[in-house]
Amino acid sequence: MPGAPDLTVLADWTLREKVGQLVMVGLPVGGPFQPTLTMLREKQIGGVFLHGRTTAGRQPVKNLVAAAVDAAADKVPLFVATDQEGGAVQVLRGPGFSDIPSALDQAELTPAELRSRSRAWGDELAAAGVNLNLAPVLDLVPRATASSNAPIGAFGRNYGYTARSVVEHGNAFARGQRDADVQTSIKHFPGLGRVTGNTDDTAGVTDTVTGADAPSVTVFEAGVEAGSGLVMMSSAVYTEIDPKNPAVFSPVVVGLVRELGFDGVVISDDLSAAAQVQEVPAGRRAVRAVDAGVDLVLASARPSVAPAMVDALLRTARDDPDFAAKVDAAAARVVTAKAAL
Template structure:
């Protein structure tokens, strides 16, 4: 791969469903962006979604070395967070309801939902939510509890049900993404809309983190890191920029070897005060692999900053080369990586 193609593997840009603009397609192509998140809301069903996914995949060319297609991702949790619906897509209940099902039922239903996504050309679900929202907090938890996105109020329930969700998706060949590490269940503010969101109770060895360990052991291919700050873990950095969280907790404590993806670094209020290029570089320096932005307008600045850092910092370049390998390994699992002979 060329240097530009390798750098492109470190980014997940956005495509609006059911159609995306020529301008967005041009940016994705220009910067060799290796992964795409489908954003918005669509009721057009499986086959029209597949047409968009196929168009996106056509942006990646085949060379003598082979072809690295796109990871095509979507937020398909259930309840109020289900981007894709319409013919061929089942309505998915909120995770809070899924949390009351038997493991066998949830695993089976998850396999069905994943098969529908795969038919639509989607190979990554940005789910399940591994956050634990204690009963005493409930709907006062802005990002998760307010919308019933949690499987339950205890680490045991979330770990059990989240693992069943992951296992069902794995059976259908769709990668899952545990989020939002190390947990957003105890905060009040939503990092999408609030600049300073801080958790003052979670520690490095809190029981709440067990839900992520369980999901990793069940086979989750990706883990998404939150944009909150954790006062008892690393008060100086947001989790997404924290080597303690990303490398120390996720890589070393939990032994995760898959792809670490950021929460949105494009539009989220939590990172508004940080320049786009610095957001991308700081996440990758902390140990992350895949920079996610729902705002393609920031991609040029992000790619340029990462490219510059890789040219001038040998340690950073080595760090990103390891990330490229992890992303390509995920693509191999998803069936979109083909090597030449």
Template sequence: MTGFALTACSSGSSPETAAASPTADSRDLPGTTDTTSPTPDATTTTADPAAMCVQSALDSLSPAEKAGQLVMAGTALTSADDVVSVMTKSHLGSVFLHGRSGRSASALKREIGRLPSIEAGEATIEPLVSIDQEGGAVQSLRGGTWGRLPDARTQGEWSASRLSQETETWAKKLAAAGITMDLAPVADTVPEGFERRNPPIGVFGREFGTDAKTVSEAITTVTTALEGNGVIATVKHFPGLGRVTRNTDTSSGAVDSKTTATDAYLSPFQAGIDAGAGAVMVSSATYTRIDPDNRAVFSSKVITDLLRGSMGYDGVVMTDDVGAAKAVSDVSAGQRAVRFVQAGGDLVLTVPADQARAMMVALSRKAASDEDFQGQVDASVERVLRLKQKAGLLTCGEG
């Protein structure tokens, strides 16, 4: 996330969002009851058991369930149960816990355990549960047994061994509470002297340093420690928010006119990828020297050509919040999801849960009418399922 006091904002009352109200039932979805699976390719049937499990789950999901795997809805950290009905109605596969709390890990785990899973043939698919746990101003679980983490700027001054040890400690606490994904670490580099002019990162000390080498080393350490202790690392906010003068959560028109496709400031993201980060979060700013015509979150030049192509990333790509963010408020909720997946992305985050159904329905409808887009949806769902399998959230048969 790029901001901390998010307020749900209206995306307008387009025909799309009107038809996809959060209270609608599955009758507004194309092909909801069609669970006919394609005949597995011969190469799939001879694959290893893990790949076969992913393929079997993918083939068993209905069109609506596939779309639901690509949407992550927000719910208050103090009451994770509140999102259960939204998840059930819209087949959602992921949850983001927002807010601040010092509640116990055991209480949180009980609620997380009540979040609905999906049965897909012989596969059981449990939800990803994510949180913002960076440190400093962005530490959702704090106080009590959680303690307080300093901001990333302070963490970046620690030795590599201390940073690794400290990260391992709180990663284990997150995993014990049932949280499988941390929307961290921040790989943005804020140039020295620019901190006070950079509202999303520098103002809050969310950067590990003011040079790409320092940030890269920290990203490698934190990513390795998270992934090694049962928590998916999400490197953010690609291709970097360290040079913008506006916060995409609260402002439109955030523009970076310096970052290029070969910029040194991309190296911390590459470091996270090389260290095994399960996800990369894309920003909603515009990068005029990469794609002047589209915000990064809707840009195939940023996601497909640069991140997946030049940088070789084949994991899950997710949005920053596109439910309440001012940066995308001129685009209807459903089209935010469609345009992101068209650009090569996978997982759409909306902090306001009431936007989730519009997104899921739009994805379903577009896939039903566009064979190429259906192929993109299937590829995205497969990446999400692979990530869930890695996290122990996808099992087949006896697991």
């Protein structure tokens, strides 16, 4: 198990400043931009996620990132994230951005070649001001059921169909990004390869197979050992680990990440618009995630709910010393991760 985070990095921080570091809000690449920029300023939010799709190229993205950085507090760098996996999931396209092949096609390359090409793709992100790619996907998808695996296999987001292929190629992609000084988040722990529904648009998504010692968990352990700075939680329910809670709200499942030796930032999948969590009020989603051990709450698809999340985290931390301690730990991990940006 990793040690406790270094709280001295927060020595002169207010509670509001600490809470702001725990939220990442969507910044729509097609606009409107101002609501998110206002949130950054008024709620002291510490991260943006470039959301949607654009083919406008590097310069408009760079201008948008500059506006976000100007609006944000400057105590620590702003996390500027996106989904630049390749294939069907590539937010940024146009002049200055390569058309990246799907993970399934990337897995046809040698790991050395993939790392080299990923370095070039990471350089493109860095040149636009992006410092965090919420990739690679390390979900282990069985070949026989890939077409019915709505979130991953149906889109070819998986690095092949074996644990070896996923580890070798997923880690090669991640290392290439980090070679370009773009941090990575492996996802979606403990794996979405065994589900049929997509948590973004389907409620009740459940995995009845994956246990704490499943091969899909071992794949993430290899990703942790390879140096990924973030791990993203799945929002599915895993009956063999915690049948009562979605993974992102489960201290048991989040705890498994720490048992792998991971001392970095645990980030949620989108908690703003995902059908899987809509029965929980927005503010409560953020509180439940942080209470379970998540460090960074993603509100990407529906950024308008981010203020409610910040306010709920603040209220709960003021009322509950134990929760306030979790906020401190989470903020310390986020701030420590940003020190390398």
